[in-house]
Every structure is written in structure tokens, then in C-alpha cells.
Amino acid sequence: MNSMSKDGKAKFLVYTIEECPVDGQKTKRAFMVGDYVTKEGGKCSKCGNPTKITLIYAEPPPKS
Numbered sequence: 001m002n003s004m005s006k007d008g009k010a011k012f013l014v015y016t017i018e019e020c021p022v023d024g025q026k027t028k029r030a031f032m033v034g035d036y037v038t039k040e041g042g043k044c045s046k047c048g049n050p051t052k053i054t055l056i057y058a059e060p061p062p063k064s
Contacts, residue, residue, distance in 0.1 A: 012058035018051040020044035031056060 014031035018041035
């Protein structure tokens, strides 16, 4: 698998980290258009409170 796009630039995988302000649980998920830091995310899987997006970052694709 080639990790380069047609213009020769590397493709990165972008992730969003959601954190629960109550119990501190962090969840990593794929980035979705419209995500931004401080945006309200989903519900915490532990306590059910709303989460906040605390981090958006990119990783290089895994080497195969």
C-alpha cells in the first residue's frame, strides 16, 4: 500500500481525542469534519456526561 497521495505528499490519519470533564476518561476516534478543540463531543462511556474535544492530531499511516 502506498501512503503517498497523487501530488507526492504523505497521507496522515487524523484523530480526535474526547475527554470527560467529570472522570477524565479519554476516547480516541477518527476526526470528523467540523471537529474543533473545546467542542462538545459524545457521551462518556463511564458516567454518561457530555465530553469535550481536547486534542486533534495526525499520525503517519502504519508501515506494512
